[in-house]
Amino acid sequence: MELKRVVVTGLGVITPIGNSVETYWNNLIKGVSGAGPITRFDATNFKTKFACEVKDFDPTDYLDRKEVRKMDLFAQYAMAAAEQAIQDSGLNLEELDPDEAGVIWGAGIGGIITFMDEVKAYVEGNGIPRFSPFFIPKMISDIAAGHISMKYGFRGPNYATVSACASSSHAIADAFNHIRMGKAKVFITGGSEAAINEAGVGGFNSMQAMSTFNEDPARASRPFDKERDGFVIGEGGGSLILEEYEHAVARGAKIYCEVAGAGMTADAYHLTAPHPEGLGAAKVMESAMKDGDIDLKDVDYINVHGTSTPRGDIAEVLAIIKVFGDHAYEMNISATKSMTGHLLGAAGAIESIASILAIRNGIVPPTINHSTPDPEVDSKLNLTFNEAQERKVRVALSNTFGFGGHNACVAFKAIE
Template identity: 55%
Template sequence: MKLVGQLNRVVITGLGALTPLGNNLNDFWNALVNGVSGAGAITKFDTTNFKTKFACEIKGFNPQDFFDRNEARKYDPFTQYALVSVAEAVKNAGIDFDKLNKNRVGVIWGSGNGGIYSFQEAVSEYATGNGIPRFNPYFYPKMIVDIASGVISIKYGLRGVNFTSVSACASANTAIIEAFNFIQWGKADMIITGGSEAPIYEISVGGFNATKALSTNNSNAETACKPFDPARDGFVMGEGAGAIILESYEHAVQRGANIIAEIVGGGMTADAYHLTSTHPEGEGTALAMQLALQEAGISASEIDYLNVHGTASPVGDISELYSIERIFGRNPDLSISATKSMTGHLLGAAGAIEAIACIKAITDDIVPPTINTTQIEPDFEGKFDMTLGTAKKRPVNYAMNNTLGFGGHIASSIFKKCQ
């Protein structure tokens, strides 16, 4: 029996991934460690009139491999991606839901945009249809951001806590921290968490081009994303999903689960500064990392690996480096990598696949690299181990995951090798 006020330990027992680097966990991780770029020419639409003509798309994904025709037409791609990654995580965790109390198993998912393709498709059809409102009856449930968490619960019959966190590019990390909280507090035994995004369509690419956030280095797509490099010119859009099974330590032990790692801290803050830009000195990011460390009960020096937000934004990268310096000081022993240099930026799903990168770094004692970057901003040269070019074998006991989103939303989570 838990004492009043005593928090549950929370562990990770399953992982699933559908990414531009691979359509399952192992392919994703192997490509990440080997420094593979997921960038290439956009195939989803005609980019002739667009400033950016490349992105990190999922390769070889066929919905009919996972859904029958009638089922597939009910789901926007972001929901399809969610279901596929969750199915892998559930299998990976060895879960038989019929043997669990489904009233205490929940879903907390993350997405920044939801069914943006379904929204674009419906509006385009209306605009070209002489104003006749022939909307698909599935339009609204395909579009709404919270539908993925609902569909996951329906598939597995899960009646516990269920919602979607929307905090722009921090969405999935926010979802993971919220799932961690609910299990800590004893309000759930197990939660499926993570995030999904399917944004590589005209309105997303055009919209981000309008904000001048996307790289336009069309002639060098595979090497365009250069986090922290003075030559960087913006982020590369990605798509996909990552799923993580969290459960209380006691629940995992009772069902004989294989415990992969542990989540021990989370910090969620706001920059309270600007609509789209981060605070110049990284105020909110530093606070999020500080709060995560406090909850984990560890010092900054105990973090072995930091998966940074690192989008290759001219302003955002500098801001994050300032925040890291404030928390970690000059620490060449801290291994940092910006895996968006390979995956692209999965927006609301970024925190999920980057959390998986942190967890795999812990289990395999290897830090994935930052590719494409050949030099670091001069003021930060030599202050940290930026893991440029190739992965690094080293002990990883604690890993931190940072995510930052438009509106000033920030989330930082900490994972630990489970004893």
């Protein structure tokens, strides 16, 4: 079977550093941090008192008030990002065959805000079961994909991917594979997350996974810095319109880039820790390049998982050196989580968008907050510390790894 080519024709974002693609990108290349004190709840008694929250988001810009009440915040972010991407793509929905259009959406946690609010109300109500009829539909992780498909009438493949922090990269990879195998012409894909509440922050604190650098939140996410002490939780969503190449050309679509390949592997090592030698991370990059018939010397940029955890950053660096050898020192590498924080299941979506925009604009966003070199991080690598760098990007890889040992890598390349 001859595989179809797949391209990106639309983008949309809701992030801690901007609620439009233009604002998000401008703040990325300026090195703006989205971190600040938590406003979602009183974090006085929590080890971590800061997060990368979305600012100035009004769901009624995208939904009517009745719809808003039926959706958890993670689904509201999904609907907003998807609407932006649809508008950006210029798709004529009246001319699009709805049976040829699908939705695959990633969420690692889903409606944790709804879950906590409903259980809390039950406890405070002396155990009287007065649960909302929208409790379950607001909470379940697949519901964002359902809402998106219903809004646009897309009747093709429709489901959610749930693989912790790799969720939205898996969604993108699945959508890519469906299109190139001829099962659909268009997909809305990506992911969203909204887990900045007592349960989300408290749970990650109990695992000692998050930074507690409360004295300076804007500098807390510091991938590859010797002083890094954990990730900074973020929230938001990112959406991509993937389209079969010939379909996009026929309608005169703006094309950002091509989706060249995707890799998916497992560490099969530990519940939360990465393999110390980065074996799964290495294999997933190799798989993505093999899938896309990409010569490793053509890779100019890797948007790394780079969460700012002590072990995770080292494992990923080792994986890159293992895979690329001498070429590792010719590439740009950066961790945009230093600015956005870690959007968990939505990370892969917004970081794929950063990778796509690096190709389109010839600029690599930085890894901010670096001040103290880590002797375990090869100093010859170009980790794009503190300032964006201009360069031609032919191929960019976007890495995301999740608890449970899930690894995903999506390869994007300039359109030829």
